[in-house]
Amino acid sequence: MYSIDTLLSPFEMKAGVVHCRCSKCFSVPTKRRVRKRPPSLTLLSLPDEVLLCVLQCLSAEDLLSIRAVHSRLRDIIDGHSSVWARVSFKDNWPAPQSVWLFERAAEKGNFEAAVKLGIAYLYNEGPSLSDEGRAEVCGRKAAWFFGLAESLRPSGADPFVWVFIRPPWSPSGSCCKAVVFDRLKAECDAHTEKRGSLLHSLARVLQLFDEEEKTVREAQALLEESSRHGCLQSSYLLWERRRAAAVADPGRYLQCLRTLRDYAAKGCWEAQLALAKLCCSGNPLGLEQRTCADLVAQVFRSCPAPRRRTEDLLRRGINDTMTP
Template sequence: MCSRIGSIRLIHCRCPKCFSVPARKRVRKRTPALSLLSLPEEVLLCVLQCLSAEDLLSVRAVHSQLRDIVDNHASVWARVTFRDTWPSPNTLWLFERAAEKGNFEAAVKLGIAYLYNEGPLLSDEGRADVCGRKASHFFSLAESLRPPIADPFIWVFIRPPWSPTGSCCKAVVFDRLKAECDNNRGPLLHCLARVLQLFDENERHSDAVSMLEESSQAGCLQSSYLLWEHNRKAAMADPGRYLQCVRTLRDYAGKGCWEAQLSLAKVCSSGNPLGLEAKACSDLVAQLFSSSYPTSRHCPQGILRRGIKDTMRYILVDWLVEVTTMKDFSSLTLHVTVGCVDRYLALRSVPKARLQLLGIACMVVCTRYISKEILTIREAVWLTDNTYKYEDLVRMMGEVVSVLEGKIRSPTLLDYGEVLLSLLPLERRTTCLYSYICELSLLYSALATPPPAKLACAALLLTRALHHYGNNTH
């Protein structure tokens, strides 16, 4: 190849060193960037359901497609969390929207907020009536959203004592629930009956029995068991009626009512009213104990992982024992309270400064569920030496009930202990030692791991060994 520059002729070499054809530039295809919108809708819904309410609103404002998904899927609102968030004038619409879409936590917190007028800013004029109507609506909604494993619970918040002045929000809630219990009839009638049972008037007791009968006919298993307890004493005088009564109890136990299962085990351990063989009775009791499960599968590892040390929990439980002794509450109240504390700590982290608030809030809720004499909110605040305010305790009660999904009462060490003591009766002083060992076990988080039935057996064996009982066991 040659070329000419003026009069000079140049010859170009074609060797690879001197001559090369320019290579084509390779255009790299960019990998499309992955974003939240590129996920399948099913996966995206799972992600959105794990967000808090505040984060969900932030994501909703990012893109119109995300806004449409959030607005058009009720499951997102039903699963959104309101952790450490309380209804206020600015967030009421958010709580109400989530509650109407099926969010249990939002419904519980709204019901408590309106009942105690803690959060919504309402004027004093007609406050009890307005708050009562709102609270009854959201309590009814919370009861309908309650998981099947939990017993009806909203009666805990509207139980007496009521204000004698006449403008009592609890009374308004009771009347509204009574007038509007067509939907979810069984659990609501059960709650109303539990409230009436706590009054002293005989007329209200008869109304409570009537409500329990209606609730039982509507399919509420807990009401059926309460009716069985009510009719048990009258049936014991007649052997035929008592046999039918025990058969009914066996049916309730077979349907999964744990209280009926415990009662049936006590009946079979103290006698044989069903005419079963001895082995069949022992197998029935053994089945009850083998079906026991830990109070919280995450204790104590879950508690320690969330920054609560054994020493901190020990101090809290020791203080709760002092409160129980001071107020003369039952040992069962203490056991249920500590169980609620452990279950909450296994699911949520609590700052060290609010650990005492959690403990006293659990005790306020549990005394309302178990005892006739309750621990009032103002008295509970005083017991903490006014470390916390009234509104702090109200909000923590809402947190506890919502995190535990309304399941306040569960089988405890004492419940299984009663069955064991009916099988192996002890002297009075030995029974007191057994109760002391049971309460002593509450102080140690490591003993929250075994199932309560297994722990009850261990406590009984230790008690018998300390008091040198014989080796003959059934």
């Protein structure tokens, strides 16, 4: 058997160096294994699907900054409408230098941008326009963006445009609200898909005027047409009018309550509250107390949760219109 010393001869290992006794290889060091560093991960290393999720959470200002960083990011932002539809305009208001950004996002389906543009043009806050024909121009633009916002309104949410164009109107005849009202009325004929919600808003505006016979009849006609086009909120307002006449007839009143239950089950918030009040007070459906409570709980559980962002946005818009 050979010993280890014999196997190493005539080579030697000393101080980590392998060499023989000749002068040629006496000082040749051993080859060491070099560890490769893992490649560093950057934003551009992510797939497009992940980048889309990241970009959709940015504010408008951050989105423009990211767009200028790299051509790939620019192509993703410009090529996907969902990025512009979900970009946030929190704490931002349309101004002469940024109105183009709001308009681009609104055209891509951004609900927040459409609402803020409608309010800005309605009250002439932000976009700079000349005094000549200001009410007509602003009213036309406000009506366009309000109509767009109604079409982008989340499913189950109530029509809201009437909140911004409600009375009082200027008696001078050059009121921007009056222009918006007339433009939205004309838009009902051009866009059938918006007719139900727009007619509802127009009827709510007329109901806020002094109760003249002509105004009341026109509001009633608008509500009926809106209901025929599938607006659940208009159907509920018509139900409220029929309820007073049906109280005297038990059969009609019971049918009226069943209709209210159907509206509540479909997601009408006002109908849900009315049903809950009726069931908690007099129980007109003749149900047992436990059954009545379960019915109300089932109606509320079956309805989709309201979108908090939409509620906050509309609340801010309402506060803006009430500020002198």
